[in-house]
Amino acid sequence: MVDAALHPDPCIAFVAASPAAGWARVPLAGDASGRRYERLRAPDGRTAILMDARAEPASLVPFLRIGAHLRALGLRAPEVLAEGEGLLLLEDLGPTHMAAWLSDHPGEAPLLYGGAIDVLVRLQPAPPPEGLVALTPTRAAGMIAPLFEHYAPGTDPRLAAELAGRLREALETHAPEATVLSLRDYHAENLVWRPEREGTDRLGLLDFQDAVLAPPEYDLTSLLRDARRDTDAELRAAMTRRFADLTGRSEGRVAAATAVLGLQRNLRILGIFARLARERGKPGYLALLPRVWAHIQGDLAHPALRRLEPSVRAAVPPPEVPA
Structure with a gap:
């Protein structure tokens, strides 16, 4: 011993x-x-x-x-x-996170994602802890800086500034209120599935130390535009409706907010993952870039991002992933 x-x-x-x-x-x-x-x-x-x-x-x-x-x-x-x-x-909240459970039980996706929505609904009306950083439109737009530093370092600074400015405007229009506690990395590998439990106790929460104040739809966006696993359009639509119905928000408003927040998150993620792969010796993150890119393309189709689409397409090239 x-x-x-x-x-x-x-x-x-x-x-x-x-x-x-x-x-x-x-x-x-x-x-x-x-x-x-x-x-x-x-x-x-x-x-x-x-x-x-x-x-x-x-x-x-x-x-x-x-x-x-x-x-x-x-x-x-x-x-x-x-x-x-x-x-x-x-x-120990349990051995199986949502993503692993769904690999073996894909038909249960509505049940598990519905449970994850219920957790977010519980957070909505609760007064958040004091002293958290607020993800205002200006701060959120500034957070895409890693995109130009690590993923697309050759971008013309004027084009980068134009993209960030238009993103800020879209956030001010569709996701202006940083009022709700956001766990920030709210996705299927940070949620432990506990099928033997009831209600929100079925989901164990992990990796919440980077929590911020954010728009109500921020964690919904993180959940449904997951960089690590695919979610189909039908599931995303159903969970968007569930969130809207349970929070009393219009479905159109939620959809617009998640499109804009999804673009903000995924532009930043392109830069973060490129940095992790090339500077931190974690090449596995490069394999995730095509999915992140696909999320961006899907969100650019939303009318809330019409003014942003030309800037994004000019500044952000598709990922080059090693074979």
Whole structure:
């Protein structure tokens, strides 16, 4: 047995002093951040999650704060079992995220996505935590800068400025209100499906430390224009109607807002994924670019983006993905 007090790895000492002392450790797939995760398993089958955020310790403060807020609303963010310096031991919400479940049960997509919409509906009327950055039209338009830095670095600066300006105008028209708590990375791989539970407890929430104030449709857009998995047009339309009906908003208004927000998100994502692939040694992100590009093409067909379409087509070339 390893003497935790003498071992240079702080994770070993942290786990040894936690409720999961002596449990087996199995690495889990990471994300685009510098955080690492492990599933810890007890001999009797109990499990917990070790979050190692020592590379990004500042992310723990918002993670803890937003998690407590979500739990207070009756939503299923993981309970914190132990805290250390840059380390958390978390409740294990389950082994299967939405995307993995739907790979084996594709016919259940309306059920799972409907549950994800219900979580967003729960967030709509709730007063958000104080101190969050507001995703105003000006800020949101400025966030596409990685597109020109990493994906299309040869873009004429005047054209880049024109695109950002027209995007800001479209956001001011169709998504002006940054008033609702947005978990920001709200997609099928960050939602744990728990079919044995009821109501919104069926969905475990992950990766919410980057939460912001945003337009009501922002997380709906993230969910339905997923860079990592395809959603068909019929499902997107049904979930847009569900969101509109349950929030009392007109379907046309929601559709216009999601088109504009979808363009903003995916222009930014092109730049972020290009940077991750070429500067962070993560080439797998290049394989996701065609789907992101397809989302952009679909949203450009919406009348809300009519004035933006020429600027986007002039400034943003299709992705070149290695064979």
